[in-house]
Amino acid sequence: MDKTDLNQLRWFQVVAEEHSFTRAAAKIGVAQSTISYAIKQLEERMGVRLLTRTTRNVATTVAGERLLQTITPRIAEIEDEIAALTALGDKPSGSIRLTLSDHALESVVWPKLKPVLRNYPDIHVELILDSTFRNIVEEGFDAGVRLGESVEKDMIAVRIGPDWRLVAVASPAYLDMHGVPQHPQDLIRHVCINMRHETAGGLYAWEFEKDGQELRVRVSGQLTFNNSYAMIDAAVNGYGIAYVPNDIVERQVASGELVQVLDDWSPFFDGYFLYYPSRRQNLPAFKVIVEALRHRRPAGP
Template structure:
């Protein structure tokens, strides 16, 4: 394969990962027309069509899927070697890609990432906000911020925040009309705002612990969301009870717009962790991110 065709393959991979030509062009720092031209040239050289194109999106053909499956491991090895060589230098540099929920970005990531950017101008940080539990290898992420219970067994997890508790909350008007539940079993008589973390995953079952019992309840209601902010908005507007990490609704509880219920059934649990693969060579930039994010108990 010619050298320019190898470069064209990186453009194809960017289009596949970003889902369309426009976002791939932004990521690569070139024009959309240049991306389109590169893909056409690559397909002509390959002798087969790699992408199906519509007016709104692109997807891989069968041959394209086989090509990408064989391409990714090699490019990953090249990237890891480059990062390894970078880490030899005195100045940490390179791109760190992190996936996290918007709530985790606001509470955990953003304050620290801005400090890193000021202290290490050669480090570039990409943050992908998604409540879906993205696969790190599939999404080519270096790390993810997840609650401890959602960290996979093949990942290293570093605590980046204190213990948290869930909060079942609803508007005062809703509770005035429907009553205040005092036991998780009573949720069956209430409208609940449901979370689904991924398009192909089951809705999240609400977990409670208290009075020596552990209870898991399937709930239902008028809405299913994949972002906690929408759950909070629905609760504020009186559509039912939402089940949200307490830090995300402390302001609304304090000002009386939301009322907490079942508080004695919501024991604190391990909070957010930064997780990353144990099998991947760690870059100097990722080392900085991990060290800065690592949660330290006051006084230690």
């Protein structure tokens, strides 16, 4: 068999990941007909069908999925090595893709990146916001940000933020009408603002702890969100009790718009960590991002 064109393999990878010739063509920057012809040649050379095409979607066949799983890490390694070689003797440059939650972005990542990126105009950062647990290797991310307890064991993990906790808050008007809960189990009789975890697909069971006693309470109410900031707004407007990160609700508590309840039951959670596969650590641009985000404890007195 003739040697396979590496462009054909790369284009096949993009089409398979995008599930679309149209989106793949836009991402690569070539005509859709060019990609279609290249992949047809690849299929003919290999003697197997790699993709199934419908009017609405493109999917990999069994052979195509096997090829995709084979070439994806190898293409990534080649691209990483080329980027590292290109960076020798030059200022760090390249593109870094991160997946993270909105809370991680606003509380930790963006405040730390803002002052650093001005000094590195050739580093391009793409920040994808979601609350799901993404497979960063398969989905083409350089790194992800998660709470420490959720990081996979085979990843390198770098702490980028302090421990934090969730706090239960409600508007004064709501508490005047419904009373103040004295124990987490009291929440069952209250109107609460739920959080849906997209990865698990279920509603978050509120976690509490006091004097070694741990409780999980499943609450109910009129509203469910997958965004903490929307939950805060709903709580301010009297729609119930919300359980949200303490650092993003400090202003509303300080102003009196919200009142914190069950404070002695709110435990601390592991802070945010940047996690990534080992092959990423030698890229100059990636090193800049890691050092910018790395958590440094305040100096003692």
